[in-house]
Amino acid sequence: MKGWSAVNERADRSCPALLIDNVVKSYGRVRALDGVSFDVRPGEFIALLGPNGAGKSTLFQLLSGLFVPDSGRIEVMSHDMSLDPVPALAQLGIVFQQPTLDLELTVTANLMFHAGLHGLPPATAQKHIDDELARLGLKDRAADKASKLSGGNRRRVELVRALMHEPRVLLMDEPTVGLDPASRGDLLKLLLGMRAQRGIAVLWATHLCDEVPDADRVIVLHRGKVLADTTPAQLIASAGASTIEQAFLAMTGGNHERD
Ligand code: ADP
Numbered sequence: 001m002k003g004w005s006a007v008n009e010r011a012d013r014s015c016p017a018l019l020i021d022n023v024v025k026s027y028g029r030v031r032a033l034d035g036v037s038f039d040v041r042p043g044e045f046i047a048l049l050g051p052n053g054a055g056k057s058t059l060f061q062l063l064s065g066l067f068v069p070d071s072g073r074i075e076v077m078s079h080d081m082s083l084d085p086v087p088a089l090a091q092l093g094i095v096f097q098q099p100t101l102d103l104e105l106t107v108t109a110n111l112m113f114h115a116g117l118h119g120l121p122p123a124t125a126q127k128h129i130d131d132e133l134a135r136l137g138l139k140d141r142a143a144d145k146a147s148k149l150s151g152g153n154r155r156r157v158e159l160v161r162a163l164m165h166e167p168r169v170l171l172m173d174e175p176t177v178g179l180d181p182a183s184r185g186d187l188l189k190l191l192l193g194m195r196a197q198r199g200i201a202v203l204w205a206t207h208l209c210d211e212v213p214d215a216d217r218v219i220v221l222h223r224g225k226v227l228a229d230t231t232p233a234q235l236i237a238s239a240g241a242s243t244i245e246q247a248f249l250a251m252t253g254g255n256h257e258r259d
Pocket of ligand 1: 027050051058
């Protein structure tokens with residue numbers, strides 16, 4: 001396969017909301033991330049597309065400060081994650097792949113608990129919660145236990161929680177896992193709208209090619225390396241394919257196992 005590393009379109013040169021520069025992370029002999037570099041600019045929706053084992057979760061763990069890279073640099077809104085983690089993390093909102101709501105607490109209690117962790121005054125937090133739940137059509141569910149909500153609505157509550165401290169960068173780690181097709185589509189549409197309305201940068205990790213076409217850019221991660229960083233249309237055109245899935249298979253040879 002020739003020329004994939006050159007698939008790299010850049011139109012806007014504004015200061016990145018998120019910068020990942022030559023990041024390496026190994027687990028013993030496995031190089032989960034092998035010199036990963038890309039950026040996400042304010043207001044961009046980026047799909048990070050990779051099969052299982054590509055390194056997406058490892059990258060999200062580094063971005064959320066759970067681990068540090070072996071080498072390389074991560075910056076959030078120009079704050080270095082290693083040197084200046086507090087302001088860097090303050091600009092990040094994260095929705096993890098695994099559900100994280102306390103199912104025995106009400107929706108409001110889940111959100112108020114998180115607001116407290118961020119030091120938000122209760123009145124400010126309550127107003128934010130009321131506004132966001134209303135915006136997402138969940139106002140009448142505020143007093144329900146989280147266990148009463150559908151999977152799609154739990155994800156929406158997790159999204160409200162991730163946005164509580166008004167971050168500039170939102171990380172979504174395979175957020176549609178376990179959702180039915182309609183809820184998957186709704187969540188994706190919601191996020192695409194949000195980046196347009198709020199100018200928030202979104203990094204959306206997925207292994208599902210059908211979640212990619214509306215992204216501003218797609219970054220293909222395979223065996224810990226970035227194979228492409230381009231627009232969905234350009235990805236398809238460069239492969240002479242007619243769908244993202246065909247282009248992706250052409251790039252990876254359909255072989256996702258690590259040597
Ligand atoms: P993805 O999220 O794209 O499925 P991961 O980041 O989970 O990819 O995994 C990348 C590679 O790192 C895989 O080969 C996986 O087996 C390996 N890996 C991930 N976490 C660990 C760990 N804690 N210990 C050892 N190997 C790991």
